Amino acid sequence: MALLAVRDLSIDIAGIKPLDGIGFAVDKGEILGIVGESGSGKSLTALTVMGLLPLIGGRVARGSIRFDGTELTTLPEPDFRRLRGRRIAFITQNPMTSLDPVMRVGAQIDQVSRLHLGLDAKAAQARSIALMERLRLPSAATVYHHYPHQLSGGMKQRIVIAMALAADPDLIIADEPTTALDVTIQAQIVQLLVELVRDRGVALILITHDMGVVAQACDRVVVLYAGRVAESHGVQAIFAAPRHPYTQALIRCIPRDGMAPGSLAGIPGSVPSVANYPAGCRFHPRCDRAGAPCAATVPPLEHLPSGAEVACHFAETREVANA
């Protein structure tokens, strides 16, 4: 049984249904990438698993989220509060949404382990500084006393990661944790997250729109398109032999070494907004393989013999262009 298993999850926000039948699983020591373009539902997926949907006036309409044997969709808020921050930690794109600007960063990390692990001030401080050193923050004991504005973006994001780790969680959900950072800093943070998963055996859900980050860090990948899963598979297989036309097109959008000039084409059209989701397969207006059933019937997510899960009426139609 996976640590976290999401099945057939649909949500409702004021009558609109931005997520429709999402499913995935992640285990300890594993990195699951959730990838998709803007508006595909990545952040709402994270929010839903964290039990924060009521904050934006939404609710789970269908499906299940099981975390270590507990069903989260029906868990009362007081129980959820004991899980959040303690066993499931959240890292957002903008570190300032997690940091208090008028509080020293060290004290903010201390707070987490004092609240969730019941440590006293001294033990919490020692733990925080050890964590900061582990995250390779230079002169951790000094930075511990700094305020957020005294730190660079990369350092602030490391403080947020330290806060996420302070209660020794089993699952970390990181929503575009490096998108706002420069590439060299992004590379360091991605490397740190990978090391944490390998060393501590936590489960990590890494949400990103960057297929490069997915290829570098993840073990398994879920590709979302317009609130549905298009494809999910192991990282090697999904890059070597993507089966969904969207996955194939998405990979072809990224320049890579050896690509001939003029070969970068993009995907025609653009991602629809929730109000304009087309009937049938939501990708069909942009799809180069769409046929008769695509505009009418929703393709179910099916297991292929290869182990891939693909939602496409023509998933078995092999395409050569990507090879």
Next chain:
Amino acid sequence: MPEPARDLVRIRALGKRFDSRKGLFGKRRSLKAVSDVTLDIPRGKVTGVVGESGCGKSTLARLVVRLLRPSDGNVMFDGVDLGRLSNREMRRLRRRIQMVFQDPYSAIDPRYTVADALLEPFQVQGTRLSAQQARDKVTELLAMVRLGQELARSYPHQLSGGQRQRIGIARALAFKPDFLVLDEPTASLDVSIQAQIIALLEQLKAELGLTYLFISHDLGLVRYFCDRIVVMYLGRVVEVLPAPRAKPRHPYTRTLLDSTFAPDPTQRRDISRLTGEIASAYDLPAGCAFAARCAFADETCRARVPLLAADPDGHAVACFHPLT
């Protein structure tokens, strides 16, 4: 007729200093956003400028199109020193030199329709168009950027990000310029749309014989799209790669390449060596600005600024210990 010079733009010892004050009575601070940049932009080619946030890419772009006046040095466009032109002369030359911004529509009145936005450059230039000419221009420009004619009556908020960027490019093309400076034109777009825009830029360059200065923080994209790559770090050019796949010789370019993840899990990068943060542009260290993060830095690097030196192939690097 004589052959036109190989280089459309020649940049010599260009510098830009910004002075600012922290608070009303605070210390006066000065920052060199661009230092001593010497660079030639060959005709009909794509010259890429890459570097991380704050390294001076946008400042360089604005200096090159004279939206900013330099503190030092000069920019020659097709033999003309831009610094010597009157505003009036510059306005005329602006027809040949255009800039595309990250979100060009943010500068346009939200009450303008697409057609209004496309015709605005003609108003600015004082070109009178008859109603018929105006309609034809809008039709022509929309077709040029592969947008449907029905969009002419739309307002900005009705357009997607990719459509807005196409309108921005169409506006820049209104007077059939020779030279486009593109400042991160795809940075806020999804990859599927970024790829569409890059494909469009490739086609336009071939059709119209354009010269591009293409600015990006994405080395992967620049390596695909550009003929030459200029790498900047904290205001200075640290390397010029004469070909997009040339092997980096500056340790910073190497770091940038190691940090650029290929969409291929069989080519994972070993990034355990990467350390350090980018220094603040306000208190730059003496010597090489990259020294604090560089594995090869020694006393010389911390004491003196390495100058850009080119080999016969045009591969230029500013480093005391270039990689081989």
